[in-house]
Amino acid sequence: xxxxxxxxxxxxxxxxxxxxxxxxxxxxxxxxxxxxxxxxxxxxxxxxxxxxxxxxxxxxxxxxxxxxxxxxxxxxxxxxxxxxxxxxxxxxxxxxxxxxxxxxxxxxxxxxxxxxxxxxxxxxxxxxxxxxxxxxxxxxxxxxxxxxxxxxxxxxxxxxxxxxxxxxxxxxxxxxxxxxxxxxxxxxxxxxxxxxxxxxxxxxxxxxxxxxxxxxxxxxxxxxxxxxxxxxxxxxxxxxxxxxxxxxxxxxxxxxxxxxxxxxxxxxxxxxxxxxxxxxxxxxxxxxxxxxxxxxxxxxxxxxxxxxxxxxxxxxxxxxxxxxxxxxxxxxxxxxxxxxxxxxxxxxxxxxxxxxxxxxxxxxxxxxx
Numbered sequence: 001x002x003x004x005x006x007x008x009x010x011x012x013x014x015x016x017x018x019x020x021x022x023x024x025x026x027x028x029x030x031x032x033x034x035x036x037x038x039x040x041x042x043x044x045x046x047x048x049x050x051x052x053x054x055x056x057x058x059x060x061x062x063x064x065x066x067x068x069x070x071x072x073x074x075x076x077x078x079x080x081x082x083x084x085x086x087x088x089x090x091x092x093x094x095x096x097x098x099x100x101x102x103x104x105x106x107x108x109x110x111x112x113x114x115x116x117x118x119x120x121x122x123x124x125x126x127x128x129x130x131x132x133x134x135x136x137x138x139x140x141x142x143x144x145x146x147x148x149x150x151x152x153x154x155x156x157x158x159x160x161x162x163x164x165x166x167x168x169x170x171x172x173x174x175x176x177x178x179x180x181x182x183x184x185x186x187x188x189x190x191x192x193x194x195x196x197x198x199x200x201x202x203x204x205x206x207x208x209x210x211x212x213x214x215x216x217x218x219x220x221x222x223x224x225x226x227x228x229x230x231x232x233x234x235x236x237x238x239x240x241x242x243x244x245x246x247x248x249x250x251x252x253x254x255x256x257x258x259x260x261x262x263x264x265x266x267x268x269x270x271x272x273x274x275x276x277x278x279x280x281x282x283x284x285x286x287x288x289x290x291x292x293x294x295x296x297x298x299x300x301x302x303x304x305x306x307x308x309x310x311x312x313x314x315x316x317x318x319x320x321x322x323x324x325x326x327x328x329x330x331x332x333x334x335x336x337x338x339x340x341x342x343x344x345x346x347x348x349x350x351x352x353x354x355x356x357x358x359x360x361x362x363x364x365x366x367x368x369x
Contacts (some may be wrong), residue, residue: 009044018178032065036090038073045069084202094207097217137259141226145245145267148343150229155191156362159333164193165225166218171199172244173230178203211251240286249290256292265361268353296323298360327359
């Protein structure tokens, strides 16, 4: 069961649209999602969810304000009818891309699959059932396991090409987009062109029901370089299937079916203390084994990696396609951007293998289709 405590707000700081950070009367920290609980002021009595911190978990690193008891929030009704955080007390309606004008993706050509002899290669293709799916041909999508990796990759691509990718946030991690200081900084500095929160995730400038619709929303805005990743707060276990980013494989399959080019950014590390994440993570290997045949795995071509730790032989053994590329210098790009990116509690630039593999994925995303 969730656990709650009644505490007062001693100090409110770090306020931006949708978020406030609060120091509580007992010295602990909390954050308030102000679109859900309303504004918070110093001295207000708050009901806060303490569950994660009581268990010693790092999820969010703070308590969560549930209700402002001093000034209960009446809420504001927007134009949307798509519900996010459905069936929770905090469920909220959003104005989703799919319901807005053009949300069906009609501004892009329809996807029509035909065999070389003109016959539909499937027994019942989209045309047979009167379904015109939008084509994502020309769109390149990199799927990342970690939120920090995705935005570091986007900032790297922007640094070398001047083109800012779009970011599609899945609901595999934190659901509130506004919790990410890194995403807010990337948007403010133009390192991501636009952001979409999908599934049960909410709060990005663009809302969408699915990842495929989120990518289509960016494509309609002529953003054809996209990173897809969960929000912050990755959940992982020792099981090869027990991690929140496994759903990226399904997203890759749908995007591939719509004509997008897809790549999997390998999660790798030279400093992680856990053997299963040293070199290329076992989670990346599981994803590559399950990914569509056309999804590539960018590999740093010039890196001097320990073959036992992270070379590309495992990709070939899985029958997948390695894309060997000279990695873009992620650490240099981040230094030039002024971003501070931490991953798994460490500065990203201190992890050579992580930067090498992300640099290869950035090179793939920056390349011409």
